[in-house]
Amino acid sequence: MTFFYSAPENAKTHSPLNNSVKHRVLIVDDNEMELMVFRASLNENIISSFAASAKDALNLLKHQPLPDLIVLDIVMPVENGYEFCKKLKTDYQTKHIPIIFLTACKNLEDKTKAFEAGAADYVTKPFFPEELEFRVQNQLRLLEEKRRLEKLAFTDDLTSLANRRSYNQALLDEWSRSARNKHALSLLLLDIDDFKGYNDFYGHDAGDKVLARVAKMFSSLAVRAGDLCARFGGEELVLLLPDCNEEGALQKAEQAVAGVINLNIDHSHSLHKGLLTASVGVTTAYPRADIDSLMLFKVTDEALYKAKTQGKNRFHVAKSIGYAGDL
Numbered sequence: 001m002t003f004f005y006s007a008p009e010n011a012k013t014h015s016p017l018n019n020s021v022k023h024r025v026l027i028v029d030d031n032e033m034e035l036m037v038f039r040a041s042l043n044e045n046i047i048s049s050f051a052a053s054a055k056d057a058l059n060l061l062k063h064q065p066l067p068d069l070i071v072l073d074i075v076m077p078v079e080n081g082y083e084f085c086k087k088l089k090t091d092y093q094t095k096h097i098p099i100i101f102l103t104a105c106k107n108l109e110d111k112t113k114a115f116e117a118g119a120a121d122y123v124t125k126p127f128f129p130e131e132l133e134f135r136v137q138n139q140l141r142l143l144e145e146k147r148r149l150e151k152l153a154f155t156d157d158l159t160s161l162a163n164r165r166s167y168n169q170a171l172l173d174e175w176s177r178s179a180r181n182k183h184a185l186s187l188l189l190l191d192i193d194d195f196k197g198y199n200d201f202y203g204h205d206a207g208d209k210v211l212a213r214v215a216k217m218f219s220s221l222a223v224r225a226g227d228l229c230a231r232f233g234g235e236e237l238v239l240l241l242p243d244c245n246e247e248g249a250l251q252k253a254e255q256a257v258a259g260v261i262n263l264n265i266d267h268s269h270s271l272h273k274g275l276l277t278a279s280v281g282v283t284t285a286y287p288r289a290d291i292d293s294l295m296l297f298k299v300t301d302e303a304l305y306k307a308k309t310q311g312k313n314r315f316h317v318a319k320s321i322g323y324a325g326d327l
Helices: 032-040 054-063 081-089 108-117 129-154 164-181 195-202 204-219 246-262 294-309
Strands: 002-004 023-028 046-051 069-072 099-103 121-124 185-192 228-233 236-242 278-285 315-317
Touching (some): 108 121, 129 164, 164 236, 185 246, 204 228, 246 278
Parallel strands (some): 023 069
């Protein structure tokens, strides 16, 4: 059984978090009475959901927005807290979520196993609601600071997209996950046509504004939680699409090429009705451990070059890397 609650209006508050952000906390525990006690102590800015087992929690994680924090019991039916924690920490989409163990297990060995599994904190039952909420708020504050620093380190200032460093890390993670789950992984590489000519004629400030507009359009194609749009360098933008086959990637490429035209940006050096255009390279891979993930960009870059040489304002689809039939 899975329980859903919202924090009550009279919830107790402690040191404030960012009041403009609603944090999500998932509590996984099969003791409904303790869940109710915990619920009563939550800050009003926290949206809480509850699951009675690891299986129920996994279902929530797949079909609901990912939580900012998980509070997890050790003793649960079928799959214990240690096993579930390890599973979460090996998945790209959930490994970053801090986990607080809330359990009646008080031995040093239990605590050690919890931290080895990836726990951020450990609270024993019976618990003081005020203490647990303080620890929850502490983890959420740490998470806010971590996200602020990550945004600085992994975001491109001009376009507000993820930067090349962020893309490189996501590629490694998604390549491994796709190989493990036997899923397709697609990449689009977009390059603005005759961008040097645009900068020379209109000025670099105008060029920066145009690049930001194209980036905003391109990023609108990243509609799923795992999709990543990033600035690779210069006027090159990438769109990494996990669990996306050739057909899906082709549709995205069509939308990208048309999307740049539909921005209706004048470009005196363009051969296409005097409007800014872009070319796109497309590749779908079926990752395996014996294939280097860097091959995905290399092949996509070659596809982009072919789109350029074929007249620009178009996309070119490369031959797939790996074989779907091997999966």
